[in-house]
Amino acid sequence: MIRRCVTVLGSTGSVGCSTLDLMDQAQAAGTGHFEVEALTGGANIARLAEQARRWRPRVAVTADPARLDELRQALAGTGVEAAAGEAAIVEAATRPADWVMAAIVGAAGLKSAWAAARTGATLALANKESLVCCGPALIERVRRGGGQLIPVDSEHSAIFQVFPAEAPERVSRLVLTASGGPFRQTPLEQLRGVTPERAVAHPNWSMGAKISVDSATMANKGLETIEAAYLFDMPAHRIDVVVHPESIIHSLVEYIDGSTLAQMGPPDMKTPIACALAWPDRLAWPAPRLDLAALGQLTFEAPDMERFPALRLAREALIAGGAAPAVFNAANEVAALAFLDRRLPFLNIAAVIADTLDGATASGTACDIGDACDAALAVDAQARRIAQGVVERFARAA
Ligand code: NAD
Ligand code: MG
Numbered sequence: 001m002i003r004r005c006v007t008v009l010g011s012t013g014s015v016g017c018s019t020l021d022l023m024d025q026a027q028a029a030g031t032g033h034f035e036v037e038a039l040t041g042g043a044n045i046a047r048l049a050e051q052a053r054r055w056r057p058r059v060a061v062t063a064d065p066a067r068l069d070e071l072r073q074a075l076a077g078t079g080v081e082a083a084a085g086e087a088a089i090v091e092a093a094t095r096p097a098d099w100v101m102a103a104i105v106g107a108a109g110l111k112s113a114w115a116a117a118r119t120g121a122t123l124a125l126a127n128k129e130s131l132v133c134c135g136p137a138l139i140e141r142v143r144r145g146g147g148q149l150i151p152v153d154s155e156h157s158a159i160f161q162v163f164p165a166e167a168p169e170r171v172s173r174l175v176l177t178a179s180g181g182p183f184r185q186t187p188l189e190q191l192r193g194v195t196p197e198r199a200v201a202h203p204n205w206s207m208g209a210k211i212s213v214d215s216a217t218m219a220n221k222g223l224e225t226i227e228a229a230y231l232f233d234m235p236a237h238r239i240d241v242v243v244h245p246e247s248i249i250h251s252l253v254e255y256i257d258g259s260t261l262a263q264m265g266p267p268d269m270k271t272p273i274a275c276a277l278a279w280p281d282r283l284a285w286p287a288p289r290l291d292l293a294a295l296g297q298l299t300f301e302a303p304d305m306e307r308f309p310a311l312r313l314a315r316e317a318l319i320a321g322g323a324a325p326a327v328f329n330a331a332n333e334v335a336a337l338a339f340l341d342r343r344l345p346f347l348n349i350a351a352v353i354a355d356t357l358d359g360a361t362a363s364g365t366a367c368d369i370g371d372a373c374d375a376a377l378a379v380d381a382q383a384r385r386i387a388q389g390v391v392e393r394f395a396r397a398a
Pocket of ligand 2: 153154155224
């Protein structure tokens with residue numbers, strides 16, 4: 001029986017909902033027992049209130065202060081405290097819990113992940129952007145706080161499960177698998193006019209809008225390359241990406257003797273979430289099972305760097321070091337949101353990232369960020385301003 005007191009930051013999103021669903025399923029199966037300290041969400045008050053009614057956390061927080069009254073009304077009679085705003089989310093993140101799921105999307109998740117890192121709780125990290133913005137400092141903060149950071153991103157969960165943490169020198173290479181997203185085979189000239197609806201229709205995974213766009217540009221695999229470099233202390237030249245459209249092998253670790261270990265499973269985020277929830281134990285839940293005979297074959301190909309320039313740019317940002325990964329992340333967020341708002345054509349997303357990285361280098365933004373969350377947030381804010389300017393320039397030119 002797995003027993004945990006948990007907090008879920010970003011509970012109303014794709015990963016947040018999967019986390020609570022998984023807890024429900026394990027509880028129904030009699031294999032888990034969970035108490036909830038805090039839930040936090042954004043504008044979807046109805047969903048947050050429904051989750052709070054089900055789990056009775058001590059506090060439910062919306063990011064939007066203008067919706068506090070709405071949340072209070074929705075929670076009337078439940079005894080669940082309602083709160084709102086960024087400071088309240090950070091406060092929720094530091095409340096006593098065994099396990100904190102960081103599943104807010106984007107750099108907006110950094111402050112609360114940073115706050116949770118110090119508490120000694122297990123930090124289940126889905127919010128890859130916070131690692132990209134200030135990974136080494138965040139990892140060190142968890143270590144000093146006496147907690148453990150467990151990656152939830154499926155590729156990093158895979159590596160985490162087969163990586164010899166006690167003897168990292170035995171590893172020669174990490175191989176991240178990538179589905180290739182919805183446009184792996186779309187003729188290049190058709191990519192010009194693709195709509196947000198097509199970009200977020202991922203072939204294998206059901207995810208939030210921003211990460212779905214990242215998957216279509218492969219900026220996601222770029223962010224994940226940086227995430228892997230920090231989590232497993234691996235230089236860029238020892239991290240490879242292979243396209244594997246079936247998303248069954250979630251990533252691989254190659255050892256110095258030529259042996260390669262992979263972790264496999266159906267593409268369902270509940271499996272890496274279950275791993276993080278129970279680690280080092282395992283949670284029994286009605287998981288979808290792998291049927292290799294039914295699958296018949298697994299296929300692989302090298303990523304097409306011409307089609308997916310964001311992947312190359314992320315790798316360059318990782319090699320440049322300092323604040324370059326945080327600049328990459330900010331530019332990608334601004335560009336992905338502009339694309340979702342129909343203000344930027346799909347093919348210009350990578351161009352915005354490239355021009356923002358150049359602009360940040362020229363203006364000295366991409367300097368060393370030291371080891372503080374505040375410094376990373378300052379870089380993030382500055383890079384966003386540069387990226388907004390680039391988006392507007394593209395809009396005027398269109
Ligand atoms: P989502 O958009 O579905 O959910 C995001 C959550 O964050 C929601 O609860 C939303 O209310 C909250 N949120 C958004 N903006 C906020 C803000 N400014 N302040 C506070 N809360 C805010 O996203 P998702 O797909 O669940 O992804 C969450 C994170 O997990 C991302 O970092 C993503 O890269 C990562 N991730 C997701 C998946 C997946 O399958 N969805 C897989 C791997 C990693
Ligand atoms: Mg992933």
